[in-house]
Structure formats: C-alpha cells, structure tokens
Amino acid sequence: MSPQTQAMQRDDTQNPAMLWVQDGAALWERAPNPSAKACAGCHAAATTSMRGVALRYPAFDAQLKRPVNLAQRINLCRERHQAAPPFAAESQELLALESFVALPSRGLPIAPPNDAKLQAARERGAAQYRQRIGQLDLSCAQCHDERAGLKLGGSVIPQGHANGYPLYRLEWQGLGSLQRRLRNCMTGVRAEAFPYGSQALVELELYLAWRDRGMKAEAPAVRP
Structure with a gap:
C-alpha cells in the first residue's frame, strides 16, 4: 500500500469510508419501525458498547448452530429484536452499520474466539x-x-x-x-x-x- 493510501486511511477527514460511518451513526439512532427500539436503545453509545465486538467475528450463533459474520449478526438483531427485515447483502445500509460498529475497535488486536x-x-x-x-x-x-x-x-x-x-x-x-x-x-x-x-x-x-x-x-x- 502506498504512503498516500496509508495517509488517506489514517486521516478521518480524508478517509472516504467515514461517509458510510456517518450513515451508520444515523441508522444506529433510528428505530426501523414505530414498535421497535433503535440499536442505541439496547446498546447505548457504540463508542463503548461496540468496542472490541467486531474483533470477535465470525462467531458461533447458538440458535442457528453455525458461525455468522458481523453483517449477519446485524441482520439477525434486526430480525430477532427489531421485527425488521434484514438488509440486503452488500447494501449501503448494511455496510454503513457494519463500518460504524467496527470503528470503535480500530487499533485493537484481532481476537477470534477460541470456541x-x-x-x-x-x-x-x-x-x-x-x-x-x-x-x-x-x-x-x-x-x-x-x-x-x-x-x-x-x-x-x-x-x-x-x-x-x-x-x-x-x-x-x-x-x-x-x-x-x-x-x-x-x-x-x-x-x-x-x-x-x-x-x-x-x-x-x-x-x-x-x-x-x-x-x-x-x-x-x-x-x-
């Protein structure tokens, strides 16, 4: 990776991915329907509650009895706890939420579960x-x-x-x-x-x- 690309990644004002993070922050605070809580309603501030979470995925899901990745976990939360349909794979909404959830773990060591x-x-x-x-x-x-x-x-x-x-x-x-x-x-x-x-x-x-x-x-x- 070139020094220019590295510099772009390090500077949040230049990193284009931060546009998706901003969209994810808005989705975090928004309930998907009137009868559901927003993500923040359960998890509060992502800066603390999501710190370290992305590092542990893929992880084993007890109900499905198989591993799921972070994007799938987000969709399972929507279905199980918000009565909302899953986002489509690679959709802007799913990528936005995934990047927002991943951000608090930046700089921490990858720690896959020894399960x-x-x-x-x-x-x-x-x-x-x-x-x-x-x-x-x-x-x-x-x-x-x-x-x-x-x-x-x-x-x-x-x-x-x-x-x-x-x-x-x-x-x-x-x-x-x-x-x-x-x-x-x-x-x-x-x-x-x-x-x-x-x-x-x-x-x-x-x-x-x-x-x-x-x-x-x-x-x-x-x-x-």
Whole structure:
C-alpha cells in the first residue's frame, strides 16, 4: 500500500469510508419501525458498547448452530429484536452499520474466539484457503502466502490480510465487505464465486480472522 493510501486511511477527514460511518451513526439512532427500539436503545453509545465486538467475528450463533459474520449478526438483531427485515447483502445500509460498529475497535488486536464449536468450520475454511480453484488452478495460499509481493496481472499481490473490512477500495470507488473481495478473487482465477452469505464464505472468513489474530484492526480501511 502506498504512503498516500496509508495517509488517506489514517486521516478521518480524508478517509472516504467515514461517509458510510456517518450513515451508520444515523441508522444506529433510528428505530426501523414505530414498535421497535433503535440499536442505541439496547446498546447505548457504540463508542463503548461496540468496542472490541467486531474483533470477535465470525462467531458461533447458538440458535442457528453455525458461525455468522458481523453483517449477519446485524441482520439477525434486526430480525430477532427489531421485527425488521434484514438488509440486503452488500447494501449501503448494511455496510454503513457494519463500518460504524467496527470503528470503535480500530487499533485493537484481532481476537477470534477460541470456541470449540467453531473448530470444524475453521478447519473447513483453512482447507478452502489451500484449495486450488478455477481455470487458473490457484489457491488463496499460493497467491497470498507464497507469492505475496510479486505481481499478478500487473498488480502487486498483497498478503491477503482481512483486518480492514469493511473498507473503501479505490478500484471500487466505494465501500465493500470482505465477502465482496473474496468473490472478486474467485472470479479473478476464473472460478464460480460462492453466493453472498454462504456458509463456505463465512468459514473462509473464520479462518482468515484466525490467520490475522493479534494484528491491529484497521476498519474501515482504505485499499488500492
């Protein structure tokens, strides 16, 4: 990442992702319907109540008996506690709330839960990370572990850390989730991308969080 992009990320007055954070702050205070509480009605000030929360996702959901990521947790809260429909995957509203919830954890170390109920899913995610896919017959590990720093298609291959999502990507000219980036990688190697919200994507996210454990959270970050 260039010094200019790093400077943009560090300065909240220049970081474009802060526009989504502002929208998320408004959604936090707004009840989705007259009979429901706003997020703030249950959780009060996000600066304190949400500090450290994003670092623990994906996490195991007892009712669903499977891991869910932060965006899915937000939608489950809407359905279970606000009698509101879930936001669409990758919608501006969902990205705004996710970035707002993630912001108080910025600078803290990624801390995925050491939960035995997540172990099998994490192992499946690790296997996916090493699995060759697509017409290019490449795995995540081959690019981001073995070839990080080299070039593919004229672009420098990053180490593939997921500690900045949701993030503003200059290529997208907008905010996007980790699942959007994973799907882009899949189509980039000419493989069929998993659907948004699929368990396979969540399991891959789960492994990436474990891979990033101890790194400082940067969300909402900026990337090229």
